Amino acid sequence: RNALHIALMPGDGIGTEVTEVCVGVLEPLARRHGLGLSFETLRAGAFAYRDTGTAMDEATFARAEKADAILLGAMGWPGIRYPDGTEIAPQLDLRFRLGLYAGLRPIRALPGVPLALADPRAAQIDLVILRESTEGLFAARGRGEIIDDREARDTMVITRATTERLSEFAFNLARRRAARRGRPGVVTLVDKANVFTGFAFMRRVFDEVAQRHPDLVASHHYIDAMALDLIRRPWDFDVLPTENMFGDILSDLGAGLVGGMGFAPSADIGDNHAVFQPSHGTAPDIAGKGLANPTAMLLSAALMLDWLGERGGGQAWSDAAAELEGAVDAAFAGGLRTPDIGGKAGTVETGRAVIDKIGAS
Amino acid sequence: RNALHIALMPGDGIGTEVTEVCVGVLEPLARRHGLGLSFETLRAGAFAYRDTGTAMDEATFARAEKADAILLGAMGWPGIRYPDGTEIAPQLDLRFRLGLYAGLRPIRALPGVPLALADPRAAQIDLVILRESTEGLFAARGRGEIIDDREARDTMVITRATTERLSEFAFNLARRRAARRGRPGVVTLVDKANVFTGFAFMRRVFDEVAQRHPDLVASHHYIDAMALDLIRRPWDFDVLPTENMFGDILSDLGAGLVGGMGFAPSADIGDNHAVFQPSHGTAPDIAGKGLANPTAMLLSAALMLDWLGERGGGQAWSDAAAELEGAVDAAFAGGLRTPDIGGKAGTVETGRAVIDKIGAS
Numbered sequence A, B: 001r002n003a004l005h006i007a008l009m010p011g012d013g014i015g016t017e018v019t020e021v022c023v024g025v026l027e028p029l030a031r032r033h034g035l036g037l038s039f040e041t042l043r044a045g046a047f048a049y050r051d052t053g054t055a056m057d058e059a060t061f062a063r064a065e066k067a068d069a070i071l072l073g074a075m076g077w078p079g080i081r082y083p084d085g086t087e088i089a090p091q092l093d094l095r096f097r098l099g100l101y102a103g104l105r106p107i108r109a110l111p112g113v114p115l116a117l118a119d120p121r122a123a124q125i126d127l128v129i130l131r132e133s134t135e136g137l138f139a140a141r142g143r144g145e146i147i148d149d150r151e152a153r154d155t156m157v158i159t160r161a162t163t164e165r166l167s168e169f170a171f172n173l174a175r176r177r178a179a180r181r182g183r184p185g186v187v188t189l190v191d192k193a194n195v196f197t198g199f200a201f202m203r204r205v206f207d208e209v210a211q212r213h214p215d216l217v218a219s220h221h222y223i224d225a226m227a228l229d230l231i232r233r234p235w236d237f238d239v240l241p242t243e244n245m246f247g248d249i250l251s252d253l254g255a256g257l258v259g260g261m262g263f264a265p266s267a268d269i270g271d272n273h274a275v276f277q278p279s280h281g282t283a284p285d286i287a288g289k290g291l292a293n294p295t296a297m298l299l300s301a302a303l304m305l306d307w308l309g310e311r312g313g314g315q316a317w318s319d320a321a322a323e324l325e326g327a328v329d330a331a332f333a334g335g336l337r338t339p340d341i342g343g344k345a346g347t348v349e350t351g352r353a354v355i356d357k358i359g360a361s
């Protein structure tokens, strides 16, 4: 059994706090399951930019690229920006440079965590937003133009190659979920094909890929209708592939349904690399106070273990992933309450509560 | 006192049903307030396209353009599409051709109408999404390109001129609302200035305009954070100007909070013209059954009367607008329940219930 090597990029603000607690949970979990895991901490983000003039230097990128997986905290800071005013966001560079087209954003109601919706069916929410993460409107990042201080243009790009890969990923994910959940898998492309050439194209390519997966249900939804239906009946959805900008919006909306960003993990997956990180930002208002909810980070780490298992690590990794997720659920089901949901359990205490449940289930 | 002339464009599906009921409410209301109102019905939409090959012919457009205001039902139909697969949506043509840059989408909790959120503060929801409606990503409508069946491109355009007008409109609207509601007006631009040139530009222009309105609070919010906060604390927001595509998404999200599309009115306002219409579509599943909730249409008509009052119609028009809105509120507060919220009151019955409350308050 070889050790797998994880590049830790804690980043800025609460990113560093949740990363530390997460490693503290992963270490005993790895021992218990006999997983070989080694960590290396890499510096990148807004403060790195302030101190060195580079948000993520090439040596750092090269080390991250060599790792078996990247576990990232959060990056960015108000007041530290690139000269053009845009955010210091090396996490975006990683997505683009490593080709991490599949942005997995699971939205799941955790037992005990207060839900935003009044309808009791909200407790059944269990869907995945699959945000394409290398093109779409974000293809314009750093390439938009301003003409004569009169007009600005940003071009959204949707390619056949990426849409095919994203769609394949979506169907395969739905198939795995269907097996786990014991119900038919449904893949719903979220687009605006009624108005835009790019989205009509995306839909056409998606439909072609859907033909190759007759065991799964393929459907479509317009983005505006989806924003409405994620409020009216989110429990009806399963896997939702969509364009980058739409996915950014829907994943925050989804997080709002199940307790907020503190409960929203993410994985950005490509054919050869993957970055795992909580969906939240660096939370300057609470940074340094030990109050950050590390749940999204722990659930992101579970996604990482699962992915490493799928990629050849084997069953022990998948088991560890399931156990970590189960321990998080059990801790909240048992009454754990973080400050973002009106409780008192800080970052370290939450980590301990989860460790306590590991092996207890 | 001159009669004001309203072009009715009932459109397709339930559009025709809610338009008819709305006229039935407007007529007694106009008599009561001594308003001179005349109506003319114009045909446009998906069935017009199917029957004549044109969704809205030039003679129809010319008549609509000459009217004092346009009251539109809903347009579009599944299976009736332009050859390129996009939707038959003359309402978009009206926005572009008449320069209706200010897409007003009020989101307000109506007494008695069930709210999606569990938090009781949801009863205080009273905000306006101000969707820019002539450019943004929609500038690409009908202009997107596909290269070699390999890649599609749609370009988002944000101009200084339109952003200035939209921002001015937003501050003026917030000032009127502040006076009415007796609390400070807050204008929150919703953008993605941390990533895109166009949005950084939009924010800069907005900030310039904000300088001219020191009596109001100007702020910014990223679109993803706004999607989250419209779930976590929608009661905290007031006027939300934003780009066209973002506004399309947020207005459906907002409608979901307050009972769904049946309760979401809209106005698309330019310097010389305006279209008023419910935010919902043609609802093929219930069309022809008399089940459509006409509330969004009635509230859109109230926006129309208010706008006509502001434009020089005078106080009687504004009073009629307030009375119509009040009658809708009173009807629901009094127990009226439409099918979309689990009740039985059909389109005609709902119209009657509202008429009953006119003059009763």
Ligand SMILES: CC(C)[C@H](C(=O)O)[C@@H](O)C(=O)O
Pocket (backbone or CB within 6 Å): A076, A087, A089, A091, A092, A248, A279, B194, B195, B224
């Ligand atoms: C920090 C920001 C640029 C980033 C994005 O929009 O992708 C964030 O919102 C996210 O969702 O990862």
Ligand SMILES: CC(C)[C@H](C(=O)O)[C@@H](O)C(=O)O
Pocket (backbone or CB within 6 Å): A194, A195, A224, B076, B087, B089, B091, B092, B248
């Ligand atoms: C019908 C559709 C093209 C339209 C839009 O996206 O603008 C609708 O969703 C709306 O919000 O008016």
